[in-house]
Amino acid sequence: MTKPEIDQIRQDTKGCANKIHFNNAGASLPADVVVDTVVDYLREEAIEGGYETEAKYIDRINDVYDQIALLINAEKEEVAIFENASAAWGTAFKGLVFENGDEIITTEMEYVTNLIGLVDMQKEDGVKVIVIPNDEQGNFSIEKFENAVTSRTKLIAVTHVSSSGGSILPIEEIGEIAERHQILYLVDACQSAGQMPLDVRKIKCDMLSATGRKYLRAPRGTGFLYVKKTSQNKLKPVLLDFLGAGNVSLSGYTLREDARRFELYEKSRALSLGLGRAVAYALGIGLERIWERIEYLSGILRKKLSEIDGITVHDHGNNLSGIVTFSINAMDSVDVKTKLAARDINVSVGGQQATPIYMENSGLTTVVRASVHYYNTEEEIEVLCSELSLMIVENSEK
Numbered sequence: 421m422t423k424p425e426i427d428q429i430r431q432d433t434k435g436c437a438n439k440i441h442f443n444n445a446g447a448s449l450p451a452d453v454v455v456d457t458v459v460d461y462l463r464e465e466a467i468e469g470g471y472e473t474e475a476k477y478i479d480r481i482n483d484v485y486d487q488i489a490l491l492i493n494a495e496k497e498e499v500a501i502f503e504n505a506s507a508a509w510g511t512a513f514k515g516l517v518f519e520n521g522d523e524i525i526t527t528e529m530e531y532v533t534n535l536i537g538l539v540d541m542q543k544e545d546g547v548k549v550i551v552i553p554n555d556e557q558g559n560f561s562i563e564k565f566e567n568a569v570t571s572r573t574k575l576i577a578v579t580h581v582s583s584s585g586g587s588i589l590p591i592e593e594i595g596e597i598a599e600r601h602q603i604l605y606l607v608d609a610c611q612s613a614g615q616m617p618l619d620v621r622k623i624k625c626d627m628l629s630a631t632g633r634k635y636l637r638a639p640r641g642t643g644f645l646y647v648k649k650t651s652q653n654k655l656k657p658v659l660l661d662f663l664g665a666g667n668v669s670l671s672g673y674t675l676r677e678d679a680r681r682f683e684l685y686e687k688s689r690a691l692s693l694g695l696g697r698a699v700a701y702a703l704g705i706g707l708e709r710i711w712e713r714i715e716y717l718s719g720i721l722r723k724k725l726s727e728i729d730g731i732t733v734h735d736h737g738n739n740l741s742g743i744v745t746f747s748i749n750a751m752d753s754v755d756v757k758t759k760l761a762a763r764d765i766n767v768s769v770g771g772q773q774a775t776p777i778y779m780e781n782s783g784l785t786t787v788v789r790a791s792v793h794y795y796n797t798e799e800e801i802e803v804l805c806s807e808l809s810l811m812i813v814e815n816s817e818k
Contacts, residue, residue, distance in 0.1 A: 421712075426794070426797065429451075429705075429795050430797075433449050433452060434455075435450075438764065439765070440764060440765045440800045440804065441796070442765065442790040442791060442800075442804065443768045443790075444791040444792065445583065445635075445742075445791035448793055449637065450637050450638065450639060450694075453701065454639065454694050454701065455639075455694075457690075457693050458639055458691060458693065461689065473689070480696070483696060487700050488501075488646075488699055490699075490703060491613070491618065491699050491703060492613075492618045492620050492628065493621050496678075497677070498652075498678070498679050499644055499645070499679055500646075500647070500680050501687065501692055501695070502642075502643040502644060502645055502683070503641050503643060503687060504641065504642075504643045505608065505630055505643045508645035509533070509606070509645075510533075510537060511658050512606055512645060512647065512682075513541075513606065514537070514658045515682070516574075516604065518541055518545045518547045519545070521548070522545075522573075522574040523573045524541070524548070524549050524573075524575045525565065525577070526538060526549060526550070526551055526576075527554075527578050528551055528553045528554055528778045529554070529582035529587065529777075530551075531608060531610065531774065531775060532773055534579065535777070547574075552568060553781060554736075554737065557737060558736025560589050560737075562594070565594065565597065566597050569603070573603050574603070575603065576597075576604070577606040578591065578594060578608070580608060580610075581610075581741045582741075582778060583770065583774045583775050584778060585782075586722075586737070586741050586742075587735065587736065587737040587739065588616075591607055591625070592622050595625055598624065604627075604651065605626050606625065606627045607625045609630040610629065610631050611634060613630035613636055614634065614698075614702050614707075615635035615711065615742055615793075616707065616710070616714070617707040625648070626648050627645065627646065627651065632644075635793065636695070636698050636702060637793075638694055639691050639694040639695065641688065642691050642692065642694065645682060646679070647682065652681070657682050661684050663676075663681075663685035664680065705794070709794075710794050713794040714793065714794060717794075717796055717798070717801065718744055718792050721790060721792060724801060724805045725744065725746050728812070730750075731748055731808065731812075734747065734787055743791045744789070744790045745770055745787040745790075746787065747784075748815075749812075750815065753769045753786040754786065756811065757788060760811075765807060767789060768788075768791075769788060770787045770789040771785070772785050
């Protein structure tokens, strides 16, 4: 990405003028055109009426499914829109039928909301959850994973990019094994959608959930679920209304023939359009180029942080994402975040609750999380590191 292009993207993003935003793994700054899409629709809805405005924009609303399908190399009939990734993941997971003695394989990087679902299934249905830990270098062991597969393995559920660590799971290699053993495969792409290319055909997953607010730069309250056509009948919709079911009578009903059977009808059309506009914006730049820029910036940030005496970078493994985690000796991570916020620098704190298995295995309670995006700059990284260095000096003088 050229400097003029980055400058233009920053000009198209009002938030870049006032803040240094390194909290993209929490919620990215949306492009102005995304905000305008949402606000303009809401204004028209307020004047013309909700259903009337929906009818006027129905083609654009339906086009959001096409945009998401293009993003992940799926078909639009395999896409359902949700308010968030947790609802999408939970709909897929809760729609599966497990029996006593079934096994689910997951990893130490799994997100807390997903773990709650796994724990509930383990308690209620006698399902065994098997966790594959990272090795000493922070890499996921494909060999250990495949050795854990048995005839009782019903589901493989993994998080592509960890929320509190920078590592990336080899989801394509995992998918090869899942396909070979004919095991259902669920991928949480909450942190990877919009950060790097995603191709569900290459991943060979049956289901994939994602949010809009993070690297896709979409509004909060948006997300989506992919369910492969051949797997849709293996999931029972958790909730149904007239969007997902037809021919309803006391004798029964029929399910619609696509992934929208897993949606409910009532959701914000304005936010859905904002999601579609954000996806189109990312596609216009190109996911390969976005990922190349994020890899470049995160590499610089990790290197500069590791050179500061008193800072420990906690990311380990051969494949690292744009999420950079670190801590400062003798300083609480929340205090670091608060002090940076006072200097107009946004970061977040990765707590033990977000990825409890990983944090416990790593001996961590909290980390500072600085997550870069393509609109960030080398100069912003310099400012962050300078402020952290100053913070360390100030803390030592107390």
